[in-house]
Amino acid sequence: MVEKTEKENMNIVIVGHVDHGKSTLIGRLLYDTKSLPDGVYEEVKQVSEELGKDVEFAYLLDALEEEREQNVTIDTTQIFFKTKKRDYTIIDAPGHKEFLKNMITGASLAETAILIVDADEGVQEQTTRHAYILSMLGLKQVIVVMNKMDLVEYSEARYKKVSKDVTDFLQKLDVKPAYIIPISAMQGDNVANISTNMDWYKDITVLQALDEFKVLIVTESKQMRLPVQDVYKFDSKRITVGRVESGRINTGDEVHFLPSNKKTIIKSIEMWNVAERKTAEAGECIGITTKDPLFVERGEMMCTGDIPTPVDTIKASIFWMAKRPIKVNEPVQLKCATQKVECVIQEIERKIDSSTLNILETDKDQLKETEVGSVILKLKSPVVVEIGVPELSRFVLAEDDYILAGGIVKE
């Protein structure tokens, strides 16, 4: 889909347990790709020396002095670097539990993820939780880096042991890492340059692995879906607007609106400052006018192809990210694309701890922060959900528009 007229850009997120080396890896990536503004490296080198340390690569991305003082990354930051192939934006996501919603906000913008694991400490609480979040967000392009190999004497045996632990739990989450790369972010092994300290590893560097991934994977679909966003009246024209979420729409198509069951024919596709359009594809924000007068509101689903049946009961997996817990039968908003309805959790079939992946047997009528539930949601009025259309198979639960949970439709 992406034309190569300009250099492409890819968003990557780096997640993992606190202190496993995210900031250091980012600093290393910036340094090795020569993406640092002039003078910054020298400044950090000087500060590090004053503190009597080796160059602390982690300092390179401290955008705020405050962060440097506390030595934790507090929020999602964005940093840029380039390879010959493309431009990368790194979305750095904080590891601490209290910044979970910031981490999710950041990770939801990424196309690719690096999960970092300390070779010495191995898999920890946040390693698992962050991997869970990657799987919930549907991130498919994942590499694992095993950091601080210098601390374990670049040992192959250690690499094999931790790799097995990582692979075991990722399997449970249905996450398949493309590579597990042994690195030292601090020393620079296998980040941009292949290491001479690990003869037993002959594979690929972090940069090469990133370059192998693809930007934007869009699947063509016959099923056109456009959630109505708003209706405008300009120049005595009534224009219904929204974003095509799957498939393709053409003038002359007969379209079906759900749940109102109205039908009409597309007269025109409206866009401004472009040549006349007879067709639009997934991802495009468009307006349409119709043959017959049409009165629909935000939240209706415009469809062609197989017409889905709106449902008021949804089986889903939800990740509770709010501080306050939620109980069965407590009303919340469900927001899926432009659809918004009140709902309750009717039943929690199973709940797991996102940091251990253990099944929880206590307080089975409620979900608490960072718990994952397999639930049945009961909606006040029906909505269209569809597995296979990303925007229609995921939703958030909210209260006054504050996001409390992310969810994936299972059935």
Add this chain to the structure above:
Amino acid sequence: MNRIDVLENKSVYIIREAYKQFKKTALLWSIGKDSTCLLWLCRKAFFGHIPFPVMHIDTTYKFPEMYAFRDKWAKEWGLKLLVAKNEEAIKKGVSYETHDAFTCCDELKTKALKQAITKYGFQAMFVGIRRDEHGIRAKERYFSPRNIDFKWDYKNQPAEMWDQFKSQTEEDEHLRVHPLLHWTEVDIWEYHKREKIPVNELYFAKDGKRYRSLGCMPITKPIESQADDIDKIIKEIRESKTAERAGRSQDKEKAYTMQKLRSLGYM
């Protein structure tokens, strides 16, 4: 769709989401390239019409070329232009000749904006900031609540995911909406080029110098440049390693001056 199409569609989606929720809204137009780009995207979103006012916070220290640009295109595009000034401060003699840059910015920009928001009762303001501008801006959300004193509680912001935004405000809040957050400086120029958006002449090099970003005259310095058309500007930025706002003397102060300004409500 190419990269610019993806960026454009995302922005249009956000603009329409915000307008759905808030009718008492305005676009902050600083007459620079970013907010002009945002203005253009609003025209895209509403098929050439902008159904809310476009507001210029006039410190009275802008370049003559900026005022000329504003008046010309406001007329041509049929904008509902509001010009807001802190008349009181101007009368009191707050000026760059007699006061430091921080005071001027606070009085002539931040206070002027506060007064205007109160006067018109705006619930949401469209602002053309980008994440790549500055470290602190990386922490921004698309929909960012501000309280009555313009305070931005950046450590405790609502989550945003899957294009679901916090689009309701409490009594004493207004929202900043940032549809350009995901654009870079190069993207802005690529878009100007593709859409043939008018460009202020100050951005083009004359006698070896051009402005990379536009602010108040006394604190905005040109950079060394030979870029006298958009293609050359794009090439120049791609190859450059210095920060965009380096020409603004505010940045020479400590890294978190910007944060201080921000939390006081300066964009």
